[in-house]
Amino acid sequence: MSTEDTTSRRRGRRPAGQDTRAALLTAARAVFAENGYERATVRTIAARAGVDAAMVNHWFGGKEGLFAQAVLKLPFAPHELVTELRTGPDSELGYRIVRTFLTRWDGAGGSQFQALIRSVAGHEIAGSVLRQFFSGFFAEVIRGIGTDRPELRTTLCASQLLGMGLVRYVTEFEPLASAEVETLVTAVAPTLQRYLTGDID
Amino acid sequence: MSTEDTTSRRRGRRPAGQDTRAALLTAARAVFAENGYERATVRTIAARAGVDAAMVNHWFGGKEGLFAQAVLKLPFAPHELVTELRTGPDSELGYRIVRTFLTRWDGAGGSQFQALIRSVAGHEIAGSVLRQFFSGFFAEVIRGIGTDRPELRTTLCASQLLGMGLVRYVTEFEPLASAEVETLVTAVAPTLQRYLTGDID
Numbered sequence: 001m002s003t004e005d006t007t008s009r010r011r012g013r014r015p016a017g018q019d020t021r022a023a024l025l026t027a028a029r030a031v032f033a034e035n036g037y038e039r040a041t042v043r044t045i046a047a048r049a050g051v052d053a054a055m056v057n058h059w060f061g062g063k064e065g066l067f068a069q070a071v072l073k074l075p076f077a078p079h080e081l082v083t084e085l086r087t088g089p090d091s092e093l094g095y096r097i098v099r100t101f102l103t104r105w106d107g108a109g110g111s112q113f114q115a116l117i118r119s120v121a122g123h124e125i126a127g128s129v130l131r132q133f134f135s136g137f138f139a140e141v142i143r144g145i146g147t148d149r150p151e152l153r154t155t156l157c158a159s160q161l162l163g164m165g166l167v168r169y170v171t172e173f174e175p176l177a178s179a180e181v182e183t184l185v186t187a188v189a190p191t192l193q194r195y196l197t198g199d200i201d
Numbered sequence: 202m203s204t205e206d207t208t209s210r211r212r213g214r215r216p217a218g219q220d221t222r223a224a225l226l227t228a229a230r231a232v233f234a235e236n237g238y239e240r241a242t243v244r245t246i247a248a249r250a251g252v253d254a255a256m257v258n259h260w261f262g263g264k265e266g267l268f269a270q271a272v273l274k275l276p277f278a279p280h281e282l283v284t285e286l287r288t289g290p291d292s293e294l295g296y297r298i299v300r301t302f303l304t305r306w307d308g309a310g311g312s313q314f315q316a317l318i319r320s321v322a323g324h325e326i327a328g329s330v331l332r333q334f335f336s337g338f339f340a341e342v343i344r345g346i347g348t349d350r351p352e353l354r355t356t357l358c359a360s361q362l363l364g365m366g367l368v369r370y371v372t373e374f375e376p377l378a379s380a381e382v383e384t385l386v387t388a389v390a391p392t393l394q395r396y397l398t399g400d401i402d
Binding site: 114121122130167168170172174183187194200 | 315318319321322323328331332335336352353355356357359360361362363364365367368369371372373374375376377378380384387388389391392395396401402
């Protein structure tokens, strides 16, 4: 039994605020594990957590965001990050993406990215949801930029970002693993920028 | 007990040719697992396989190549690949690397790359050896090109190549996972080329 379950029962009331968030995370892990991503519903998860289904949107922006936090344990709220990344010129989007990726994951610690990689390497469902998450997330980030082949561009970005995470946090190849964030932003951002808005064929 | 052990004992003689190679692979997996990469010696592995230590150089080009085949199960012989990659103009090295990477791993099948990722995500020793392998391999490939910061360039190349493998063979993000080799060579090779010989700061 999880800490959250015990706590909310002991208090004899429904959780609120951060407790709601924690209860949703616990319920989500159980429901996603039992039903898989597709068949898990926001309604079922909310009911299991004993909170209103609207709380899922409030705290996580929807099922995708809830999965991102509960199972993939991404160190950011996707729906908040989209706004942050879209603020600024399109010609510097690659820089903002690389800087944000490194800052968030550096902050979370390498073991969390390692867990993500283990998860997607070991469980088809995790890989499939990461894929859905990535494509949904990038569709929002690049909306309105109007480049050709957005899906290929999105997966090219994924390849460089996940690979950078793998080398920095999992295999820890030096000097990349210990390099300053800005050193990597300078080196890698032009790659993201070309994949997003440049010539790829 | 492995097939190779049984076979060589039944025949009552030391293995030769492909048998030697198989015996070395079996012995190497055991010795690397028991001693770790650093403390495992070519002499010990050869003795365990019942063959002359010179056979390690003959078949695998050294301890590093033996580990690459036995544990990482890379679908190529590193010491042969170096020659192949160095044949041609430096300005197209990135193209040759991306094309060769995709062709070899496509041929080996996605599950083999998945095993590699699981291995490096789960075992520190595998990550550490992949790092040693990568840096040794790239040092050979770029020898004489004379760019600054070769170690950072090597790890940047690793990040894009491993990430491309992760997305193509493990998480299978479409359309990258099913894209033609030449589509990806066109899109990704300029990245490798810049990391190898271009402006990274």
